[in-house]
Amino acid sequence: MVNMLLIMPLISTGSVAEKAKQAVNIAYLTQEQNVPAPLSNLDVFIKDKGAFGAELGIDDDNTTGEFTGQHYHLKKFMVPLDGNVIETFNKELVNKFQYVVVNLPAEQLNQLTDLPTAKQMLLFDVATVDDALRNEQCRRHVLHLLPSRAMRADALAQYMMKKRWTKWFLIIGPNQEDRLFADAIKRSAKRFGMNIVTEKTWEHTYDARRTAQSDVAVFTQTDEDYDVLVVADEQGQFGEYLDYRTWIPRPVIGTQGLIATPWHKTHEQWGAVQIQNRFKEKAGRWMEEQDYAAYLAVRAIGEAATRTKSNDLNPVKEYMLSDAFALNGYTGNPLSFRSWDGQLRQPVLLAAPRSLVAVAPIEGFLHPKTELDTLGYDQPESQCKWYK
Amino acid sequence: MILKKKRLGLFLALALAGVVHAESVFVTLEKDNALAVVDPITGTLIKTVPIGQRPRGIAISPDNQFLYIATSDDNTIKIIDAETLKEVGKLPSGKDPETFALNPAGDKIYVSNEDDSLVTVIDIAKKKAIKQIKVGVEPEGITVSPDNKWLISASETTNMVHWIDTNTNTIVENTLVDPRPRAVGFTADSQQLWVTSEMAGTLMILDANTKQIIKTIKFEVSGVTADKIQPVGVVIDKDSNRGYVALGPANRVAVVNAKTFEVEKTLLVGQRVWNLAFSPDQKRLYTTNGTSNDISIIDLETQAVTKSVGVGNYPWGVVAKP
Numbered sequence: 001m002v003n004m005l006l007i008m009p010l011i012s013t014g015s016v017a018e019k020a021k022q023a024v025n026i027a028y029l030t031q032e033q034n035v036p037a038p039l040s041n042l043d044v045f046i047k048d049k050g051a052f053g054a055e056l057g058i059d060d061d062n063t064t065g066e067f068t069g070q071h072y073h074l075k076k077f078m079v080p081l082d083g084n085v086i087e088t089f090n091k092e093l094v095n096k097f098q099y100v101v102v103n104l105p106a107e108q109l110n111q112l113t114d115l116p117t118a119k120q121m122l123l124f125d126v127a128t129v130d131d132a133l134r135n136e137q138c139r140r141h142v143l144h145l146l147p148s149r150a151m152r153a154d155a156l157a158q159y160m161m162k163k164r165w166t167k168w169f170l171i172i173g174p175n176q177e178d179r180l181f182a183d184a185i186k187r188s189a190k191r192f193g194m195n196i197v198t199e200k201t202w203e204h205t206y207d208a209r210r211t212a213q214s215d216v217a218v219f220t221q222t223d224e225d226y227d228v229l230v231v232a233d234e235q236g237q238f239g240e241y242l243d244y245r246t247w248i249p250r251p252v253i254g255t256q257g258l259i260a261t262p263w264h265k266t267h268e269q270w271g272a273v274q275i276q277n278r279f280k281e282k283a284g285r286w287m288e289e290q291d292y293a294a295y296l297a298v299r300a301i302g303e304a305a306t307r308t309k310s311n312d313l314n315p316v317k318e319y320m321l322s323d324a325f326a327l328n329g330y331t332g333n334p335l336s337f338r339s340w341d342g343q344l345r346q347p348v349l350l351a352a353p354r355s356l357v358a359v360a361p362i363e364g365f366l367h368p369k370t371e372l373d374t375l376g377y378d379q380p381e382s383q384c385k386w387y388k
Numbered sequence: 389m390i391l392k393k394k395r396l397g398l399f400l401a402l403a404l405a406g407v408v409h410a411e412s413v414f415v416t417l418e419k420d421n422a423l424a425v426v427d428p429i430t431g432t433l434i435k436t437v438p439i440g441q442r443p444r445g446i447a448i449s450p451d452n453q454f455l456y457i458a459t460s461d462d463n464t465i466k467i468i469d470a471e472t473l474k475e476v477g478k479l480p481s482g483k484d485p486e487t488f489a490l491n492p493a494g495d496k497i498y499v500s501n502e503d504d505s506l507v508t509v510i511d512i513a514k515k516k517a518i519k520q521i522k523v524g525v526e527p528e529g530i531t532v533s534p535d536n537k538w539l540i541s542a543s544e545t546t547n548m549v550h551w552i553d554t555n556t557n558t559i560v561e562n563t564l565v566d567p568r569p570r571a572v573g574f575t576a577d578s579q580q581l582w583v584t585s586e587m588a589g590t591l592m593i594l595d596a597n598t599k600q601i602i603k604t605i606k607f608e609v610s611g612v613t614a615d616k617i618q619p620v621g622v623v624i625d626k627d628s629n630r631g632y633v634a635l636g637p638a639n640r641v642a643v644v645n646a647k648t649f650e651v652e653k654t655l656l657v658g659q660r661v662w663n664l665a666f667s668p669d670q671k672r673l674y675t676t677n678g679t680s681n682d683i684s685i686i687d688l689e690t691q692a693v694t695k696s697v698g699v700g701n702y703p704w705g706v707v708a709k710p
């Protein structure tokens with residue numbers, strides 16, 4: 001009894017504390033990233049996006065756990081640049097963890113998820129935005145925390161529709177990701193009855209001095225007038241140079257200018273200030289979207305484990321995908337998972353660099369079940385065949 | 389009706405030779421760093437006075453002499469003379485105070501310190517913090533039972549209400565509740581605790597003896613989607629006939645029968661209705677409407693909204709003084 005008392009938390013929590021703690025083990029898997037060529041000296045490269053978010057989630061889970069008799073453990077695995085993720089997964093995670101927060105690009109995530117051993121786990125994707133992973137490539141044991149490109153594009157489209165910016169000039173970067181973002185924009189244009197009057201691919205240099213001064217003005221001369229310039233440049237190679245330099249004065253929206261994101265440093269409503277403060281205290285920097293996603297993943301596990309009083313995969317997963325599940329994301333609406341593709345249902349923030357402009361779904365966009373499902377692939381459109 | 393009251397007031401004023409004052413409603417204005425004073429009978433804004441940085445939580449002493457106002461960005465709770473509206477003291481609230489509760493005797497204040505997962509206990513006479521109690525993540529709603537037995541702290545992210553013994557200042561029991569509990573309020577007999585859940589859109593009634601949920605009421609408003617129904621402030625009348633729940637961005641106050649737990653009706657008020665307070669005679673209910681920058685006045689006899697009064701930016705907390 002004396003020993004029991006010693007290991008008990010500082011606070012007496014009644015009958016709960018006298019039982020042994022139930023352990024919930026969570027792995028966080030990522031790989032070191034190549035440092036990209038600096039495009040601007042303003043933004044320092046952050047090499048550990050995601051990890052601090054998972055740690056903050058564990059802190060919050062454990063504060064709850066103090067009162068419920070559960071203890072949450074996070075073990076982080078960072079595979080070096082020249083390392084092999086699959087090897088690490090097989091050696092360190094298989095048979096040891098049921099819950100894995102995965103911060104890896106789409107291709108690597110798919111390799112992992114198709115391992116037979118992975119099917120006995122629940123993987124939380126905190127890095128990808130690919131719609132394919134939520135549609136034809138969807139997997140029953142993978143949940144996606146970040147809003148997909150389609151959700152972001154729909155959020156932007158709703159805002160543009162509200163502003164009556166119906167004629168879009170779409171500029172697409174040279175990379176595959178840029179084309180995927182542009183595809184999402186085109187899908188949204190069709191969905192909301194908007195008109196892409198001009199579409200161009202950016203093929204200029206990325207040298208700020210040249211690009212800024214001459215190329216943009218020339219490049220943005222179009223035959224047809226447009227209301228807004230929509231840019232698809234996920235890596236930020238030229239998008240920042242468009243504003244103020246276009247041939248005619250038009251706002252910039254998309255991957256630069258007004259952006260669509262699950263989290264932003266300008267966001268402070270719905271208790272967001274609290275988590276912004278807690279995160280900054282922990283990490284010494286602002287919360288990035290991968291951090292937010294990892295936080296939500298770990299909190300989702302905590303919420304489901306608390307409610308089911310279990311650390312076992314099956315009841316936890318079942319609860320997580322049920323209608324009863326509601327997670328606080330500090331964005332006004334309760335978050336939950338779409339049962340048809342594992343995508344986290346969530347609002348999308350529309351943010352300028354120093355001000356939060358709007359939160360989608362924009363008022364007036366209605367849905368019979370939840371307005372959050374006006375963003376991205378709704379059940380009838382989904383090509384995910386889990387349950388078919 | 390209004391004329392009658394005015395006449396009565398005038399009559400009383402004459403009878404008591406100027407010592408009588410009309411009821412005043414005090415509203416903290418989060419974004420104006422000010423306090424609004426409203427005459428609820430005429431429905432007019434009397435004045436607005438600067439009060440400190442980001443004022444939110446507000447309470448009035450049992451003798452109606454002092455207002456306590458959490459000025460969050462000043463990291464303090466100010467003591468304000470309710471007559472002159474001058475600052476007469478400060479309490480060590482800990483960082484970023486928002487919500488707090490005054491005990492029935494009026495000698496202690498309990499503050500939720502949201503960022504630090506703490507409740508700070510303050511001795512008002514000594515102006516000293518005498519204890520900090522570790523609670524769940526993001527404590528928000530806080531109240532003391534009318535019999536002074538229980539201090540209740542609700543943790544928004546831990547989804548719990550903590551039952552704290554006011555004698556020992558320690559947690560005795562925890563009840564897991566619906567996600568993001570916001571406000572807590574006892575019935576006058578201290579037998580029931582009412583708890584709102586912002587995210588589940590529910591009101592839970594807890595038995596103070598068993599500390600279990602005995603009833604969960606899910607709010608529905610036709611024409612408003614479920615995710616807009618975010619219950620926040622809750623108050624129950626002194627006879628436990630009805631409770632009132634502010635439904636946040638649903639812009640409604642729900643009227644709940646405290647005997648049958650049926651939702652009798654919902655009243656349309658201003659936008660993002662937040663906190664609620666009764667008039668001292670409990671004939672009226674006042675609501676702060678965060679984003680329409682006004683308060684609504686509800687006549688409780690007719691159960692109808694009679695007035696809305698523009699007060700300033702982000703009205704947050706409200707109390708009434710006879």
